[in-house]
Amino acid sequence: MLVASIIGQGTMEKKVVAITGASSGIGEAVERLLLAKSFVVVGIARSFQSKVLQRVGPDLFHIHCDITKTDEVAECFQSIFSKFQHVDVLINNAGSGIAATVEDISTEDIDNELAINFKAHLYCIKAVMKQMRQQKSGHIINVISVGGRLTYPTIPLYDAAKHAMLSVAESLSWELKPWGITVSSIEPGAIKTHFGKNMKRSSGESDYKAYYISANQGFARMYKKPQTPEHVAEVIYKAIRNKGWKYNTSHKDLLRVAAYRFLPKRWYDAIIYHYFNL
């Protein structure tokens, strides 16, 4: 739905998009693209300084928020609503990974991984859904991962959180349909961002050392020709235009998901064992 917002000198019909994880990678690329497409963009991240909405460009606003903290999420969206009275699109994009086997991952990191890749997105969704229902329109876009459909070695908790998010997104799509609210799932594979560098990793000094080394070689191969965050941004823009449910960002990922879904487990395991030298 197009709504009127008072922007700068005049009144323009612009959609307001809030995006988490806008300080780097995919989020930053989406921010740039949507500004070019005449949206009003509110970027949310921990590295933005101001805890109140700060205008950083004619149609660009930034706000500091750690989305794993419910009080910060409440304040953040209150600040957004008091400025715009509505949000047309929420893009749940923030995320981070931990590479560790189930035995090696600490209980604290289990919580952290579920907090940022799953629970935090629910906090943001819950912050906008009532308003979207009142508007009788809205779009919730979840940047999940191909890891929401299948599982790769050494990142079981990351993939588990993404599976959980996908499951909730599917349920939400049914719950919110009567109010004309769309829910979409974006499922990228290997993308060239700071994600890998920021990933917390087990020291590898455990009985799983050989497993980590082999899996890392597989990931290195997978990330040899990554896609760009700009490509993912275009896919997200397509989702905003077409309001579809599921968007992969590469044909290779589609094939991987199909293999996972349709091959007998021992055949699929053989592919994983071969690809990751396990």
Ligand SMILES: NC(=O)c1ccc[n+]([C@@H]2O[C@H](COP(=O)([O-])OP(=O)(O)OC[C@H]3O[C@@H](n4cnc5c(N)ncnc54)[C@H](OP(=O)(O)O)[C@@H]3O)[C@@H](O)[C@H]2O)c1
């Ligand atoms: N890169 C890939 O290969 C790939 C593949 C599949 C899916 N994805 C998904 O794509 C999404 C974006 O990742 P990216 O690749 O663009 O990685 P990135 O460059 O590391 O960006 C991650 C973003 O999340 C934000 N963030 C992390 N923790 C946060 C928190 N507690 N509160 C608020 N913001 C937080 C970071 O900002 P601050 O640190 O400033 O808070 C940053 O802006 C993630 O959901 C990721 O799982 C990535």
